[in-house]
Amino acid sequence: MDPASSGATPPQPATSSAVAPLSRVRLRLRWEIVIVLGLSLGASAVYSIVSIIARLTEEVALGDQSATINGSQSTREWLDFTYQFLGIVFALFPVALVLYLLWQPGQSAFRRLGVDFTEPRRDLLRGGGLLLLIGIPGLGLYLAGRALGFTVAVVPSSLDTFWWTIPILVFSALRSALSEELIVVGYLFTRLRELGWNTWTIIVSAALLRGSYHLYQGIGPFVGNALMGVVFGWCYLRWGRVMPLVIAHWVLDILSFVGYPLAVLWWPALLTPTT
Numbered sequence: 001m002d003p004a005s006s007g008a009t010p011p012q013p014a015t016s017s018a019v020a021p022l023s024r025v026r027l028r029l030r031w032e033i034v035i036v037l038g039l040s041l042g043a044s045a046v047y048s049i050v051s052i053i054a055r056l057t058e059e060v061a062l063g064d065q066s067a068t069i070n071g072s073q074s075t076r077e078w079l080d081f082t083y084q085f086l087g088i089v090f091a092l093f094p095v096a097l098v099l100y101l102l103w104q105p106g107q108s109a110f111r112r113l114g115v116d117f118t119e120p121r122r123d124l125l126r127g128g129g130l131l132l133l134i135g136i137p138g139l140g141l142y143l144a145g146r147a148l149g150f151t152v153a154v155v156p157s158s159l160d161t162f163w164w165t166i167p168i169l170v171f172s173a174l175r176s177a178l179s180e181e182l183i184v185v186g187y188l189f190t191r192l193r194e195l196g197w198n199t200w201t202i203i204v205s206a207a208l209l210r211g212s213y214h215l216y217q218g219i220g221p222f223v224g225n226a227l228m229g230v231v232f233g234w235c236y237l238r239w240g241r242v243m244p245l246v247i248a249h250w251v252l253d254i255l256s257f258v259g260y261p262l263a264v265l266w267w268p269a270l271l272t273p274t275t
Contacts, residue, residue: 041184184206185233
């Protein structure tokens with residue numbers, strides 16, 4: 001019987017309009033990723049790439065240059081504190097943005113990324129393991145980079161400047177840990193998997209991004225942070241939780257921000273620039 005004469009609707013062949021919604025979703029995700037990174041660590045990566053080009057084209061050798069971290073923002077105490085505190089607070093807004101973007105009905109983004117307090121003992125143990133795995137080789141790589149001349153001297157903030165110096169450094173370390181782990185790992189891994197990227201492409205891409213926004217410190221920190229990114233990315237996909245990464249990163253940065261000034265006093269010939 002002719003379908004037209006029976007009044008039945010014949011099956012329609014698949015058309016491009018059937019896949020159009022999926023393509024629009026993927027396009028939206030790509031633009032979302034660009035915007036998020038442009039407001040956060042992607043912008044830092046671009047500035048760091050420009051910085052390393054500028055450093056490599058300087059007449060002064062890379063090993064004789066320096067980079068200041070957590071430097072003073074004003075000679076007036078209250079203004080210095082205000083600038084540093086506000087800088088940390090506003091740097092956390094991209095973190096709030098990705099949490100908002102990943103929020104789903106019935107499931108918070110905190111639970112989705114595993115950045116909560118539901119597994120405190122396991123998170124602390126895993127974070128401590130990562131701290132040992134990353135911290136000691138990372139310090140060795142930095143010292144080797146200084147000795148070989150492909151890492152700049154990092155100039156830390158003096159610990160005795162004001163009474164609030166150490167608390168603000170700890171707060172700054174927390175900001176770094178939350179920003180890097182929630183954006184570069186939690187958010188980016190989620191979105192890239194939704195775009196269909198395979199596991200190791202995601203891990204390596206995120207690791208290169210992590211290394212690139214440390215290029216202002218030289219080649220050594222780029223390599224070290226990229227390797228750290230590979231380890232952190234693999235652990236996140238295995239554990240499904242960002243919290244251990246945040247813990248490890250926070251403690252590492254506290255040791256860097258607070259412990260490094262002491263190391264400069266102990267080994268000034270190795271850790272400070274010669275010019």
